[in-house]
Amino acid sequence: MNPHGVSRRKLLSLVTAGAASAAGLLIVDRRNASGPRLPGISPVNAGGPPRKRGSKTLVVYFSKTGRNYPDLNLTVGNTAQVAGFIHDRVGGDIFEIHPAEPYPADYDQTVDMAQREERERIYRDIKPGAPDTDQYGTVFLGYPIWWGEQPMAVQTFMRRHDLNGSKIVPFATHEGSGFGNSLTVIKQYYPNADVLDGYTRQGQDVYRDPDGTRTEVGSWLRRLGF
Numbered sequence: 001m002n003p004h005g006v007s008r009r010k011l012l013s014l015v016t017a018g019a020a021s022a023a024g025l026l027i028v029d030r031r032n033a034s035g036p037r038l039p040g041i042s043p044v045n046a047g048g049p050p051r052k053r054g055s056k057t058l059v060v061y062f063s064k065t066g067r068n069y070p071d072l073n074l075t076v077g078n079t080a081q082v083a084g085f086i087h088d089r090v091g092g093d094i095f096e097i098h099p100a101e102p103y104p105a106d107y108d109q110t111v112d113m114a115q116r117e118e119r120e121r122i123y124r125d126i127k128p129g130a131p132d133t134d135q136y137g138t139v140f141l142g143y144p145i146w147w148g149e150q151p152m153a154v155q156t157f158m159r160r161h162d163l164n165g166s167k168i169v170p171f172a173t174h175e176g177s178g179f180g181n182s183l184t185v186i187k188q189y190y191p192n193a194d195v196l197d198g199y200t201r202q203g204q205d206v207y208r209d210p211d212g213t214r215t216e217v218g219s220w221l222r223r224l225g226f
Contacts, residue, residue: 045162051134063077
C-alpha cells in the first residue's frame with residue numbers, strides 16, 4: 001500500500017485538493033499507536049484462563065506479491081523479505097498467512113477492497129495450516145500497513161489464535177505511516193501479552209536495499225537480545 005492507503009488514481013486528486021484533512025484519507029495511517037480504543041475489536045479469550053506457553057519461537061506474517069506501491073511488481077513481498085531475515089537469525093518456525101481467496105492482483109482493486117474490509121470489519125478467511133500457537137513463547141508478527149492497521153486477513157489469524165501470555169514482536173512494512181494503529185490493534189486483541197519494541201521499514205526501501213534491511217533487522221534483534 002502507499003503511504004496513506006490511497007490508490008494511484010486517487011492520489012493526484014488528493015494532492016490537488018491541498019489540505020489533507022479535507023480529503024479525510026491522509027490522516028488514517030498517522031494516528032498515534034497508543035491512542036484510544038479502536039471500535040470492532042474484542043480481546044481474544046477475554047476472561048478465560050491464561051494459556052500455558054511453550055518455549056519455541058514462531059515467525060508469522062502476511063505479505064502481498066504482485067503489484068505494489070510505487071509501481072513495483074514483486075515476486076517476493078516486502079514483508080516476506082523481512083520475515084526471512086528475522087527467521088534466518090532467530091530460527092524456530094515460520095508460517096505465512098494466506099487468504100483463502102487472494103486479494104486482487106490489481107493494485108487499485110486491492111486498495112479499495114482493503115479499505116472496505118477495515119471500515120466494515122470484514123474478516124477475510126484464511127487457509128488452514130497454522131501451527132498450534134500454544135507451543136510458542138515468542139511470536140514475531142509481521143504485516144504491511146493497510147489503512148492504518150494490519151490487513152484483515154492478519155486480524156482473522158489474530159482472532160483465531162490466543163497469543164496472550166506470549167512475547168509478541170511486531171514488524172511491519174509501510175509507505176510513510178510507521179506502525180499506524182497496528183500496535184493498538186495487537187494490544188486490544190491480546191491485553192495480557194508482552195509486546196516488545198517492533199521494527200518498521202518502508203516497503204520500497206526493503207525492495208531497493210535488501211542488504212541494508214538485513215543489517216537493520218540484525219541490529220534491531222540484537223538490541224532485543226535475540
